[in-house]
Amino acid sequence: MPSFSALATNLVPNIHLLDTGQGFMHYNNESSDGSLIPVERDNVSEEFAEKLGMTKEETYAYVYGVLNLPAYQTKYANDLKKDLARIPILKDKEQFAKIGQALLDLHINYEQVEPYQEVLINGLSYGEFIHGQHDYTIKEMKHEKVRNEAGKSVSDLSTIIYNAGIKITHIPLRAYDYVVNGKPAIEWILDQYQIKTDKDSEIVDDPNQFSEDKRYIFDLLLKVINVSLKTLDLIEELPKLELDSNL
Template sequence: MNVDSLYSRTAKPHLAISVLAQAYGLKDKAGWSLATARKQVQADRNPQSKIHSILYRPFDVRFIFYHEAVIERPRPEVMRHILAGENVGLVLPRRVEHTGPWQHVFVTNALVEHVAVSLKTIDYCFPLYLSPSTTAPDMFQQTKRPNLAEWLLPKLTAAYGFTPTPEQMLAYIYAVLSSPPYRARYVEELRIDFPRIPFTADPNIFCRMAALGQELIELHLLRKKVRVAGVRYQGQGSDTIERVRYEAATGRVWINNDKYFENITPEMWEYQIGGYQVLEKYLKDRKGRALTDPIRYIHIAEAIAQTIAYQVQLNNLYVAVEMAVIVP
């Protein structure tokens, strides 16, 4: 759906309120009415500027009409940092309810839906940079600054002999959170509170972890395209997703009786981020609709294949992190 189409569905100036309410299942409630909301939207001089990308589920980026008249909890105190300019942030929950392995972290450069990663509990967004407030300048900083504890960079600079960039810090943290040994060792703590990050005392290990973490960030934002698994979209006929099924013997993911993706390994198909089996969830959320972006699905599958390979490298590298850590 393009931006103009989304706006036209939101405003609908030619439709009666009753028709609009029935078409989209909208009901008035305390503090909100459809009639008032539509008037506010129609009075906005530039409503198209309120349409933004939003991370709906891992790798599943959609559009949202981010207007205070129609969003119940827009959380501008956090999301304004994402909207202010180029930025990136970690997405993770404070706690998880399932009993399996912890895998509840992703990265975003867009707005975030509240269960984008965690299936049952609320996710939090941690932007790398904090931007000045335009509505309360006396209460917030006046220049863009890294969202890091003030003591952290001086401590690492003294230990490493150089000052890590904010981007290196984020990449290192993402590598730690993506490391299977870290997830296994602290699984009980990760279920009940935010992660605690061990910082290696070895500058070489820090740089190697940050380099892997940056590769993961590029992959997960789909800014880096890889071809490691040879995933292809095959078959003739309709692109409508009717029934999603996976054949481990052939490595095929069928979307109907005629079309399929091939070279999907069981590890790729079963790979989970948070509460979602990524490759299955992406297709099932589009059931009954035409798959208009098979190339994107290929990029997602390839990114997962490369992520699995990087996590194998992190198995050994993370062990070196905890051999000597910096004490706050």
């Protein structure tokens, strides 16, 4: 599995959002003449946009589409580990730009995506469950443990124990195929959204305090499941890795 990942955000990220990653801003508001007055500038190469025959917005989306193409990640895996990503000019450029824009919108606005509702929560549908009174406080989400054919205890990826009173089942295993920085996006939620205490400072990191919405983490988990599935659907629609012989 390729280790390269591309992830869009509308916030200024820590450089380790993706391990040893690099960030490329669509716009740059730094001053070009040393003055204190920032001027928003588009960082997309005019020369490359002209070669593609696209606007800068379309070019930015085209690049994101190419970076998310599994065949590209596999073919150039060694180069992507040690060098900047180099973007080829491919056939079906418009389709790459169209799907790339859909991926940008999906990843940047992941919190606005509808929660995935084809799961069962305590045996109830999403709509039935959320109309009841529940404690959504989390300590550490985890997969339920089951015995495999060899009798070994393994994680059941289709089930997440949200807290002592909430169990989410029927999670589609396909959702785990969307991997960011070497780990399924769903697993990042389980890893990051838990109560942790720093050993040195003894400061407690409690994600339950991140939002006044008591269902924020619960819905976020279901949204990321939906984002994962939608991302995989869009990636499957990307054209083949074929160079444009006319350029």
